[in-house]
Amino acid sequence: MRFRHRAAAGFATLLLPLAGLTGLADPAQAAPDSSAASATYTKASDWGTGFEGRWTVKNTGTTAISSWTVEWDFPSGTSVTSAWDADVTSSGLHWTAKNKSYNGSLAPGASVTFGFNGAGTGSPANCKLNGGGCDGTTVPGDAAPSAPGTPTASGVTDTSVKLAWPAATDDKGVKNYDVLRDGAKVATVTTTSYTDTGLTAGTDYSYTVQARDTADQTGPASGAVAVRTTGGGTNPPPTGDKVKLGYFTEWGIYGRNYNVKNLVTSGSAARITHINYAFGNVTNGRCAIGDSYADYDKAFTADQSVSGVADTWDQPLRGNFNQLRQLKAKYPHIKVLWSFGGWTWSGGFGQAAADPAAFAQSCYNLVEDPRWADVFDGIDIDWEYPNACGLSCDTSGAAAYRNLMQALRAKFGTGNLVTAATTADGSAGGKIDAADYAGAAQYVNWYNVMTYDFFGAWAAQGPTAPHSPLTSYSGIPTAGFTTADAMAKFKAKGVPASKLLIGIGFYGRGWTGVTQDAPGGTATGPAAGTYEQGIEDYKVLKTSCPATGTVAGTAYAKCGGNWWSYDTPATIAGKMAWARNQGLGGAFFWEFSGDTGNGELVNAISNGLS
Structure with a gap:
């Protein structure tokens, strides 16, 4: 998974004139x-x-x-x-x-x-x-209240929870608070606490609070607190029919110490529908194991295991595959796909495209290996990029992608999922135009459109820009590099909206040597990151460099000389609303370990699509 692109046109900005201003001060x-x-x-x-x-x-x-x-x-x-x-x-x-x-x-x-x-x-x-002029010369009227502090939950039972939150502020005084459960108002109170009753046992809820001032103006919502009532079992399937998919990386069990069990302890397993296990290799035109030790050999201790039972030396299957098997036993609504390729291993697809049937047969043999056939529900192809350049360049032709996906569907049949991660380069003559994605769409269940990594510190001197813009904005470095343009181009080519998933990165992209707060500043190079320069997990950035603004639906922040852009629960809520409005099939994200320990980004995606 890496960067994407797309196309816009040069649009003139119209600053509308001041008009109809009555009752304003001179x-x-x-x-x-x-x-x-x-x-x-x-x-x-x-x-x-x-x-x-x-x-x-x-x-x-x-x-x-x-x-x-x-x-x-x-x-x-x-x-x-x-x-x-x-x-x-x-x-x-x-x-x-x-x-x-x-x-x-x-x-x-x-x-x-x-x-x-x-x-x-x-x-x-x-x-x-706000009742004044649109040219910035007139002071807006009476300000609405601030957002209250994020609620805390206590006294959780099968049917109730007590909420409390820090007060909001307002220049004229706060009159009351609206309590919202899963986005719908359930109560209006004059104090900073509320006990919600009549809930369902073993169910996930999300609460926010909004303040209203004496002029009846409603302020922004607080941060969300996730609550799960007690009782009711351990496996409520996610609501709605949208795909909610996350990538689990085989190498995450090493330096990141992120195991399949973390999907349970974070609450994420109850909020997703699918997992892409990344990555299988593509070499010599065939599907191959990526990391045999991580995949099916590593022995997990009891405290690392989903089941709470330690692996033994002589059991038939260990490693991540066995942990995924245990996860599916606990959460049977989850489907798991084995994803092949990725940025590093996409070089083998060109040779695979020369003999699609042989490639499909090799993948089927591996995915349906009797040792782990029950673990996987299908295959995902992450070719970066067909008939275009990624880590290496492919010249297999525009039809190669369609032919490959046709062969995979023929081999895997209708009982298995066949999906693909795709470029989001919607620019004129860009990567979406390089391959027959429309022709291939009839053979796939959906496309994971990688709508992130549009911009980053590989352009060491900037300009700073959000790496996952939802829409275009004044000053965007490259026309066409946005989510909206990518989705529009796919749909214009005939790919159904229901087969397009919006992508969310659980990390930020950043520069250093930046002096300008707003996007568009110059830089001297990539900002320091835990595992790689210019990139950092959301769980780190949310406290080390909290967001100070948004541009094109994505948050950004400047901390010292560093400038970062990343998605937050608030911007994810906006993107999920946009995805619903566009009729998209759902959302996916890269990847689980970048989230907080309580899965707040997964929760934002799940709530936003439900």
Whole structure:
């Protein structure tokens, strides 16, 4: 798994004029511009009878903004048909967009983008932001409350839990708090605690809290706390029909000390539907074992084992395969696929494409080996990249990929899963254009579109940029390198949205020698990382360099001379909402060990898709 790409067009930014400002103070009498903000509009695409529009709200002041509302007028015949990353409503020709719970807070200099699909040909007019001007010259009105502190849970029983949280702040005073369970309001209280009752035993819940001030303005949601009620067994299958897939790396059991059992202790096993075991090798045109010791030989101690029983010297199967077998016994809803290739081992696919049937037969023989056939439910192919360049360059032709996937489906049949990790390079003439992904789609259950690693410190001098942008933004280093463009290109080629999974990286990409807080700064090289320069796990970054802003749906932070971008539970919530809006088949992530010990990123994906 490595970097991806895609295509956009050069869009002019339209700064809408100040209009319709009534009841505002004269500029000469206005308060100091400590909480100013601006809103800009771009038309991202136009297909004659409709278009995609995008608004970017930026905090141009010196204090944080806790919420935002953008208003505008459309001419008759123009309307919003769908929207993402904002709640959009209308009254006649007047339209209003309010922030979601996860993107209302903006630090100084930070920005957020929301989008919509429109019908008609008109353009917005009479823009207002928080009741003031959209050009950043008018101070927004009374600020909404801050986010309360993340709740803590205590007294958990089969049917109830007690929640408590640090108070929110507001310039006019906090009136009450809304308690949200799995995103839906369950209570409004005037204190900073609440006991939720009537719950189901052995069930996972997620709680957040929002404050409301005396002007009835609602602030952003707090961080989420995951709660599992007692009783009810150990294996509730995930709700919904979306794929929730995580990669488990065979080498993670070494330096990272991350075992299959960690999926249980973190709570992640109850929240996923599929695991990709990475990686099997591809050599001499055939599927091969990646690491025999890790795969089926290593003896796990009782405290390392899913079952709590130590491996013995003479048992038929040990290693990760046996641990995955134990995991499936405990969580039978989980399906496991063996993933072959990856960045390092993709060089063998070119030879495999010369004889697809022989390759498929070798893979089938290995996956269905009687020693571990019950462990795997199918095969995943991670070819980086067909008829294009990754670690090495492939020249097998545009049809090779389709032929390979056709042979795999023919061999594995309809009773097994056949999936593939793909590039996210949606740029004009980029990697998506290099191979027949549309032709191959009929043979796969889904594509894991690697919508991360678009930008990183392999460009040592920068510019700094989010490695997993959801959408384009002003100043993006390469047009087409975003999730939205990649998905749009796949769909335009005829790949069904239901066969596309959005990808999330459980790590950040970073530079050092950076002086600029906002994206687009220069650098001197990669920031230091635990295992590799320029990359660090989310579980480390969340405390060592907490996020200070968002751009294109991804968080970023500058700490000293280091600049990092990574996804947080809040940005994942936004991406999952976007994925649902686009009709995607679900989400996947690379990889489990980058998450916190309580699986907060997995939880964000699961909650966002359920």
